[in-house]
Amino acid sequence: MLNGKTSPNFKRSVFLTESAYYGGKLNYQSFCGDITKIAIQLRQLIQNKGITGYKTAGNWAAFTFMTDTIPANSYKPFTYDFDDFTGIKDWSKQFVTKLLKTHSGNCHSLPFLYKIICEEIGSKAFLALAPNHVYIKHLDEKNQWTNVELTNPGFPRDQWIIKEMAISVEAIKKNIYMNPLTEKESVAMTMFDLACGYKSLFGYDKFVLQVSNTALKYYPKCVPLVQLRANCLLSMINKEKKKTKPDTAILFANIALHKRAMADVNQLGYKDMPIELYRDWVQSVEKEKKKRGLIKSNNQQPIQK
Template identity: 30%
Template sequence: MRIVVAILLILPVTFSFAQLPYSPISKSISPQPGVPSDPNGQLRMGATANDILRQTNQNNIYYGTSNDPANNQRVVQAMIKEKMAKDPAYSSGSQNSFQINKQQELFNLLKEIAGQDMNRAPGTVITPENYSSDEFGLKTKSYTDALQVLKDMLSDKRKLSVSDAYFIMENAYGDAYLTQKEFKGIIKESADFIREWILQRNLNIKDNTVINYGVQQFMGERLNITTSKQRTDGKQSLETITHLPFKYDFNDYTGDKDYRNFSLTKCLATGTGQCNSLPAVYLSLIEALGGKAYLAIAPQHSLIKYPDKQGRMRNYEPTSHWDITNEWYLDNMFISAQAVRNGIYLNPIGGKQMIADIILQLSFGYFRKFGAADEKFIVDCINTAKPYFPKNNNLTLYFTYSNLYSYELAQVMRKNGINKLSNINQSSEAQRLYNKWLENEKIISQLGYQDQSKDMYEEMMKYHEFRNNIQQEYNFNSKEKRNLFIK
């Protein structure tokens, strides 16, 4: 978790690689200890737009006077802008004024890396000398094969498909909720349903705004279509097919207990997801219907962008079934002016950039199971994805670099018996890696990335924990397979 460490108690920067408790990571909340970043390169994913609004304004006595989220937004708008105007970290043209203790940040990273082998999935711990063995090659084959398929999409050797790319990436990790046949079957059945729903309302199936509207209604509302069915006596009868809306899964939405909770296949199989998997479902359905839509990133969050009839880019929240303006995100998610200028947030990602982003997600699953190993796979993912972000403003890449440099530094420190950051200068290689890490962190800061305060983050967790209790109270198991189609 990237946090403003100035608000934490500063611990002595010394530790043992042998026995070490887990502590939060900077930059992101890992799916489990030892994983440097979630699939979007942000800290814990999953909050809905309304959740962020709610916890941001928890102390405002006027918030919540209306059940209309848009009206709630207007009520608190002036207060939020006033707070941001007084905060130099978010004022126009400023640099991040928080004095981050970089040694403490790195200390937290190294502690997590030191605990990787103890916490990684059983049976996957490999010693360094075995990384080139046939045994390790067999264990990691699903990942090397998946990366090659994604590379083929980028080089036009294979048809580019966002839904296929998601499945390939998730299937590499193993134990997917759906087989490829099941996955493709649900996508087709869903797309056929949406297409028929649009046609039965005499809407233009070739209009991109209509296609996006259809997908939005499909994901957020209970919909019905009427079809003709042949009876056993040979006569035709009408049949009503109902599709239930997707639900937000508050139970382990960060993937701490089960990494698959991030996945598109889990969302399709159970009808429940969060802000990583629900947008993935949306993009897959748009692709199946021949429409256009894009992924976009906000702090702790991902969302959908799509062009309307006038060519304007609109935003849609699959997590809360909202159509929200950029101004809402700027005001309520505290995106700095610097971050806007550099385009690290709210920029549409599609086409080959989307495949490149999925390649980075592929590396996260690899890291969860095998760590960085000999680093070749992680570096290959970075080098493959990087050219598709020519503005050098993809935060995920820089977060991955920082975690990789930290991993390398941890190995050098272990090799040289260094257990204090203050003794890094005892090894020229350790000092070199530390400097590389600092340089990369400087780039992240210059792009306008802001660490989220610990208090704000903890309040959001308390709120989600409350919502999770509601799910349990109603005996709602968000991890079980269920068919959202009722015939």
């Protein structure tokens, strides 16, 4: 898809990365069937609402499907899964296939599914990045960009995102955050997932580096990929150092590559969002959901309807 041999297909890209994690055991026809079923119901919802003439009808339908209590989602809206929301212990927590089964996900799987559904209906939805976060952008009826947040359903303004995500002025000037991704950049993001899934199973090695380098050719300003490449090189350096007889040629080559990778990180103007701040933001989502009655205050489980 990236080299032009096949047209970009975000739905298939997402499936391929998730299936690879499970050793190729997922069924693409079944996955497509689930998405098609949703699309059929949402097209009917749009028709019943009488809004087929609006270009954002598909966006409204996808948002309604994911956040409201309606027959199409079996009266069970999609909620935030606070258990291992970064996928450190279990990378499959990031998966759209997991989200479809459980109706609970995170700031990775929720916008991914929204984009897949919109494209299945024939509407446009674009991924956008913030520190440790993914959300959606789409053009409204006046052709102005609208932000769509699915962790705490709403339509935040750019100023809110900048403040809550602690995005620096330099990062904004370098255009590393808050821009709608192209289709190839979105596919490159799924390659980040492919590399992370592999890393969670087997650790860092040349495969992670190969995937990162390939994806970065098509999305050079992707902070998660740049970080992943730097972390992979550092891990490979440390592994070589621990050997009884380190290969100095390999060691010095990887050290040089790591210095270059860190220079790329610094050149982009990237600064870590403090983990405490991110935790606070995630907890604010939880508090807001409690206020809206989406989770019980005693055990934080979704209310069954």
